[in-house]
Amino acid sequence: MDITITLVAQIISFLILVWLVNKYLWAPLSALMEARRKKISDGLSASERGKHELKLAQERSTELLREAKEKANDIIAQANSRSNQILEEARKNAKDEAERVVMQANAEIDREVNKAKEALREQISDVAITGAERILKREVTSKDHESAMADLIARI
Amino acid sequence: MATENSGGGSVEYIQHHLTNLRIGEGFWSLNIDTILVSAFLGALIVFVAMKIGKNLRTETPNGLQNAVESILEFVDAQVKDSFGSRAPSIVAPLALTILLWVWLMNFMDLLPIDLLPAIASGLGLEYFKVVPTTDLNVTLAMALVVFALVLYYNVKVKGLGGFLKMFLFHPFGKYLIPLNIVMTAIDELAKPISLALRLFGNIFAGELVFMLIALLTLGATISASLLIWFPLQVVLDMAWIAFHILIITLQAFIFMVLTIVYIGMAHNQDEH
Numbered sequence: 279m280d281i282t283i284t285l286v287a288q289i290i291s292f293l294i295l296v297w298l299v300n301k302y303l304w305a306p307l308s309a310l311m312e313a314r315r316k317k318i319s320d321g322l323s324a325s326e327r328g329k330h331e332l333k334l335a336q337e338r339s340t341e342l343l344r345e346a347k348e349k350a351n352d353i354i355a356q357a358n359s360r361s362n363q364i365l366e367e368a369r370k371n372a373k374d375e376a377e378r379v380v381m382q383a384n385a386e387i388d389r390e391v392n393k394a395k396e397a398l399r400e401q402i403s404d405v406a407i408t409g410a411e412r413i414l415k416r417e418v419t420s421k422d423h424e425s426a427m428a429d430l431i432a433r434i
Numbered sequence: 435m436a437t438e439n440s441g442g443g444s445v446e447y448i449q450h451h452l453t454n455l456r457i458g459e460g461f462w463s464l465n466i467d468t469i470l471v472s473a474f475l476g477a478l479i480v481f482v483a484m485k486i487g488k489n490l491r492t493e494t495p496n497g498l499q500n501a502v503e504s505i506l507e508f509v510d511a512q513v514k515d516s517f518g519s520r521a522p523s524i525v526a527p528l529a530l531t532i533l534l535w536v537w538l539m540n541f542m543d544l545l546p547i548d549l550l551p552a553i554a555s556g557l558g559l560e561y562f563k564v565v566p567t568t569d570l571n572v573t574l575a576m577a578l579v580v581f582a583l584v585l586y587y588n589v590k591v592k593g594l595g596g597f598l599k600m601f602l603f604h605p606f607g608k609y610l611i612p613l614n615i616v617m618t619a620i621d622e623l624a625k626p627i628s629l630a631l632r633l634f635g636n637i638f639a640g641e642l643v644f645m646l647i648a649l650l651t652l653g654a655t656i657s658a659s660l661l662i663w664f665p666l667q668v669v670l671d672m673a674w675i676a677f678h679i680l681i682i683t684l685q686a687f688i689f690m691v692l693t694i695v696y697i698g699m700a701h702n703q704d705e706h
Binding site for chain 1: 456458460461462463464465468469472473476479480483484486487490492499502503506507510524526527528530531534535569570571572574575576578579
């Protein structure tokens with residue numbers, strides 16, 4: 279029970295043991311636990327960041343969707359108005375064409391009428407001359423003839 | 435303890451168990467049993483530590499690693515409680531060493547009291563004191579190392595001047611300097627001494643109780659009628675072992691915590 283040199287031996291072995299425990303037990307294990315702690319906290323913050331990014335992405339996608347819808351609506355409206363415009367133009371063109379055709383037809387009719395009137399006039403002058411010859415039973419002079427013709431044509 | 439063996443077999447038995455296996459004379463004697471057992475237990479710690487260290491896993495720690503990790507975290511929490519985050523890196527390994535080593539040395543108390551001495555005498559060794567912490571040299575050695583660290587950190591943190599000032603002006607102010615020196619010296623010296631004696635006393639007393647229980651049927655080789663005490667002996671032994679498990683753990687824990695607290699106090703700039 280008395281204090282002997284054993285004390286010194288125990289001090290030395292205690293110091294050696296502290297050194298060994300630090301080297302083989304404390305240092306590696308606490309480094310490992312520290313690494314694990316860091317890993318876990320990194321993972322947690324990464325998941326936090328991921329959540330945040332997901333939220334941002336969702337917001338952006340909603341925004342994009344909204345914009346796309348707006349654009350589509352615009353395009354549809356534009357197309358509608360364009361189609362109306364085209365329809366209008368086509369209608370107007372058709373109307374113009376129809377009027378033009380009618381006018382042409384009218385002109386044709388006028389020309390035909392004039393032509394017929396001309397032919398009729400000539401035939402009537404022939405008929406009148408033949409009738410006058412028959413009535414007069416005589417040859418009229420060329421001069422008479424001319425004047426009679428002119429008179430007739432003027433009358434028609 | 436040079437009593438004559440007038441008390442018969444009992445005194446002889448107890449004295450036999452309290453005598454170290456030593457070589458050398460007087461102060462220059464080495465307690466071989468103490469040194470061997472404590473060194474063996476220290477080696478056991480290091481061996482297990484190396485075994486765990488071989489396949490450390492960050493992701494999936496296995497059973498033993500888990501257990502050691504929880505001990506580590508427990509010690510670390512104690513250190514952080516006393517120091518905050520500015521603990522010197524030596525404190526936690528020191529505390530861990532104390533906890534494990536003291537617990538294992540105390541644990542030798544729970545082995546059957548005559549087992550190792552009987553084996554030793556079979557090997558031709560006359561004496562073999564099994565429990566290292568019943569040797570004051572062991573407890574005092576650790577306490578002195580702690581004391582040295584306390585002094586070192588006192589001087590390091592407070593400066594030599596601050597340390598001397600603590601001696602001169604605490605606890606009674608500057609008008610009672612002589613008394614202050616005595617008080618502070620006692621205060622400081624009481625730390626290692628109480629540390630050493632508390633552990634020594636508790637484990638020594640526990641060992642002594644085991645011896646007394648063993649004495650109940652000691653004379654059975656002479657008169658078989660003493661075997662009547664055998665059932666009582668078994669019951670007492672089991673009860674004391676159960677209780678002693680608490681004591682050895684508690685004493686190891688106390689030694690560790692006080693070590694942390696003393697070194698922590700040395701770091702405290704404005705105490706008192």
